[in-house]
Amino acid sequence: MDFASTAIALCLALVLATFVVRHHARRMCGKEKRYHPVAETVVHQLINFRRVHHYMTELSCKYKTYRMLDLSRSAVYTADPANVEYVLKTNFTNYGKGSYLYNILSDALGDGIFAVDGQKWRHQRKESSSEFSAKVVRDFSSAVFKTNAVKLACLIYKAATCNQAIDIQDLFMKSTLDSIIKIMLGIELDSMSGTNEEARLKLSRILKITYL
Structure with a gap:
């Protein structure tokens, strides 16, 4: 596609996005319910795809809570701590995943706690609560971090005694990665004992096995 065709396509997309926003705003203005402002549309997300994280951050700083529209629905985004607490804690039961998200997540997660609602979610939470109690997680995490801290100290000591230059930031990152993988996946x-390439290959094999 040449430059002229690309420019025309972008213009048409912006016109369509503007029409959708105005039509949706007019449809909502006569209703009594209060809705969060419409910030942009998914077309704007596509236009800003190369910097989408910065783009969404800018919208969050401007609106705190806002809606993004596509042709069939609107999605609500929030960076307001009070709203996050309300959804995840205060009124959690009112915000289920629903069939739309379940159909997407179930392919990878099945009927796990991150994909289901209602009774299935309560059953999964009850089964996992004992394994993920604060004390169990704290004790296991502490043991893992102490073990990897000892490995890290040995590598630094060995380099110091041999007068060898090392990248300390790289070792810190590898130590953290080793600890997280051990805690999350067992x-x-x-990675501290190998090269970056060896760590990447091993991690890719682990992830492939885990999600098969």
Whole structure:
């Protein structure tokens, strides 16, 4: 596609997005319910795709809570701590995933706690609550971090005694990665003992096995 065709396509997309926003705003203005402002549309997300994280951050700083429109529905985004607490804690039961998200998530997560609602969610939470109690997680995490801290200290000591230059930031990152993989997946990545390429290959194999 040449430059002229691309420019025409972008103009048409912006015209369509503007029409959708105005039509939706007119439809909502006569109703008594209060709705969060319409910030942009999914077309604007596509236009800003190369900087989408910065783009969404800018919208969050401007609106705190806002809606993004597409042709069939609107999605609500929020960066307001009070709203997050209301959805995830105060009135959690009123905000289920619904069939739309379940159909997307169930392919990878099945009927796990992150995909289901209602009775299935309560059952999953009850089964996992004992395994993820604060004390269990704290004790296990502490043991993992202490073990990897000892490995890190040994590598630094060895480099110091041999007068060898090391990238300390890289070692810190690898130590953190090893600890997180061990805590989350129960697998020893041991990236501190190998090269970056070896760590990447091992991590890719672990992730492939985990999600198969």
